[in-house]
Amino acid sequence: MNRIERIQEMLATNGKDNFLRHALALEYIKTGEEAKAKELFIAILEEFPDYIGSYYHLAKLLERSGEREQAIEWYEKGMSAAKNAKDQHAYNELQSAYEDLVY
Template identity: 55%
Template sequence: MDRIAQIKQLLLATPNDSFLKHALALEYIKLNDDAAARQQFEELLAHEPGYVGSYYHLGKLLERAGDKAAAISVYEKGMQMAKAGNERHAYNELQSAYEELVY
């Protein structure tokens, strides 16, 4: 069984598991399936907006797709959530990605 199938199997038992959804999105990125990865990240963040690690990966995905405005918006939201959760490392990574894109 491949990793995507394994993760999907685990998600059947715990469909709202943010870690598994994040892992699934990363597997889709490895396969260059950005549409499926984006869907997973967006569903995850709609359900759990405080899962800050996903903002960085979603932002990078949007950058690759050429959607600069959406990437900036994702980074800004991620920075807000990281600041609210006092997650300095995540905040710094998001800020760095944001600044590289904006400046």
């Protein structure tokens, strides 16, 4: 059984576990299934906007896919969420990636 199958099996019993959903999205990226990863990251963030770690990965995925404006939007949302959560490390990472893209 590969990693994706193992994660999906675990999600079958706990479908809203964001750690597992995030891990699955990262596995999708590794296997080139970026559309599935994008869909999963967006689902996580729409349901749980305070799940800070997914903002960076979603925005980077969008950036790689040439979806610049959407990447900027998700970086901005992530910076706002990180600021609200008082997560300075995540805020700095998002801000750095944002500035690299915008400037």
